[in-house]
Amino acid sequence: MSDAWLDEIRWTDDGLVPVIAQQADSGRVMMFAWMNRESLQLTAEEGYAVYWSRSRQKLWRKGEESGHRQKVLDIQLDCDEDVILLKIEQEGGIACHTGRESCFYRSLVDGQWQPVEPVLKDPKAIYNK
Amino acid sequence: MSDAWLDEIRWTDDGLVPVIAQQADSGRVMMFAWMNRESLQLTAEEGYAVYWSRSRQKLWRKGEESGHRQKVLDIQLDCDEDVILLKIEQEGGIACHTGRESCFYRSLVDGQWQPVEPVLKDPKAIYNK
Numbered sequence: 001m002s003d004a005w006l007d008e009i010r011w012t013d014d015g016l017v018p019v020i021a022q023q024a025d026s027g028r029v030m031m032f033a034w035m036n037r038e039s040l041q042l043t044a045e046e047g048y049a050v051y052w053s054r055s056r057q058k059l060w061r062k063g064e065e066s067g068h069r070q071k072v073l074d075i076q077l078d079c080d081e082d083v084i085l086l087k088i089e090q091e092g093g094i095a096c097h098t099g100r101e102s103c104f105y106r107s108l109v110d111g112q113w114q115p116v117e118p119v120l121k122d123p124k125a126i127y128n129k
Numbered sequence: 130m131s132d133a134w135l136d137e138i139r140w141t142d143d144g145l146v147p148v149i150a151q152q153a154d155s156g157r158v159m160m161f162a163w164m165n166r167e168s169l170q171l172t173a174e175e176g177y178a179v180y181w182s183r184s185r186q187k188l189w190r191k192g193e194e195s196g197h198r199q200k201v202l203d204i205q206l207d208c209d210e211d212v213i214l215l216k217i218e219q220e221g222g223i224a225c226h227t228g229r230e231s232c233f234y235r236s237l238v239d240g241q242w243q244p245v246e247p248v249l250k251d252p253k254a255i256y257n258k
Contacts, residue, residue, distance in 0.1 A: 002240055003240075004240075004241075005237060005242055018147060018161065020149055020161065022156075026156070027151075027155070027156020027157070028156070029151055031207070032149065032212040074236055075237040076234075076236050077233070077236075077237070077242050078160070078161060078232040078233050078235075079225050079227050079232045079234070080232070083232075083233075085233045096208050097208065098208050103207040103208045103209070103212075104206070104207050104212075104214045105205075105208065106205060106207075107203055107204065107205050107206075108134060108173065108204040108205070111131055111132075112133075113206050
């Protein structure tokens with residue numbers, strides 16, 4: 001497969017592109033992360049989400065520790081060629097490191113951020129294997 | 130309303146936060162943009178999405194030209210406090226400046242970005258009023 005499609009992306013000055021991961025069947029927005037060129041290419045090749053960890057400055061195969069991998073069903077690009085939307089199947093049904101389904105678990109209610117969804121699994125049980 | 134909730138957001142060095150706008154009823158991810166503190170506060174106060182245009186370096190009341198405003202039903206925050214998810218009602222059913230429902234209208238198919246949804250309205254008819 002040619003990688004000309006990677007050249008069409010307008011990468012940031014740091015060589016990154018923002019990525020939204022959306023559960024394909026429910027439409028739930030699960031998380032937001034970043035990819036560099038290598039991680040996006042690996043995502044397309046391997047069929048599972050590979051991000052670029054800005055804090056650790058390394059490739060981050062989502063689920064490598066937790067087992068909560070993201071199978072990629074579709075890779076979409078926006079009109080400005082600078083944002084990626086992944087349609088995924090979230091393995092284990094948990095995307096968030098807090099043990100919740102989605103990283104977006106707080107809503108602004110009466111001027112405060114309030115958790116509006118439960119922890120499905122204790123993070124200690126996810127990461128201390 | 131106190132604005133302590135704005136202090137909980139981890140803004141970028143440029144004072145911005147990435148924002149995902151999702152159609153509330155269908156779950157469709159419509160667009161991605163940025164907000165600064167003022168625009169997020171205005172979004173909460175006015176109940177319609179106000180972004181920060183990085184290219185124009187000014188507040189951008191979504192729909193101010195097109196009429197395609199975004200009524201905000203919910204403002205959500207992610208686990209790292211550095212991404213916002215808006216649940217919206219897209220007026221006119223068109224979020225994209227190309228006249229499509231969503232800005233994410235291209236899928237990676239056989240190594241190429243291919244449009245997978247139609248233009249609903251000619252952009253000239255949207256913007257040249």
